[in-house]
Amino acid sequence: MFSVGDKVIYGSKIVCSFNGIEDKDFDNETRSYYVLKPIFENASTIFLPVDGCDIAGKLRRLLTIEEIYLSIKEISYENTMWADNANEREEQYKQLLAKDDHVIILKLIVTLYLRKERGEKLNKSDELTFKNAMQVLCDELAYILNLKNAQVFPFIFEEIKTGARNLQKGIGRNV
Numbered sequence: 001m002f003s004v005g006d007k008v009i010y011g012s013k014i015v016c017s018f019n020g021i022e023d024k025d026f027d028n029e030t031r032s033y034y035v036l037k038p039i040f041e042n043a044s045t046i047f048l049p050v051d052g053c054d055i056a057g058k059l060r061r062l063l064t065i066e067e068i069y070l071s072i073k074e075i076s077y078e079n080t081m082w083a084d085n086a087n088e089r090e091e092q093y094k095q096l097l098a099k100d101d102h103v104i105i106l107k108l109i110v111t112l113y114l115r116k117e118r119g120e121k122l123n124k125s126d127e128l129t130f131k132n133a134m135q136v137l138c139d140e141l142a143y144i145l146n147l148k149n150a151q152v153f154p155f156i157f158e159e160i161k162t163g164a165r166n167l168q169k170g171i172g173r174n175v
Helices: 065-077 086-099 102-117 124-145 149-169
Strands: 007-010 014-026 029-038 046-049 059-061
Touching: 007 029, 014 046, 014 124, 065 102, 065 124, 065 149, 086 102, 086 124, 102 124, 102 149, 124 149
Parallel strands: none
Antiparallel strands: 007 014, 007 059, 014 029, 029 046
């Protein structure tokens, strides 16, 4: 369970502060609710009913800064996720996004980014996947890394380039 003040992700991408449990009267029925305050939407409050709420499916802890750097390092050296058949790739990417595994989503973003960096044209489905995947992670990574949203992915891509340069120089991971 979470403690008051913990930062969590609600749904797949809303960074919130966990403000505890409160009894609220909605529709003439008093129930206990988890209270969440979105970090980037100050005027909003989210109430999730305690009873009947699959909290594990709706809330998760934020990634740690260590997990982010480890993921970036691993992505720098691993094979990317690309299927040559566009229809197979589209289906694969839909399934990956639906899993809500942020390490895999980060890897997916990097896969598409690297293809763009090499001058390869992405089809519309790939571009949409790239955009959707970045939206899932942007607020969380911006909050954790203490960056503005526009700085998140340039930072990550620079880290990946630095890892690739270090690998070429023989610095870093032993193979």
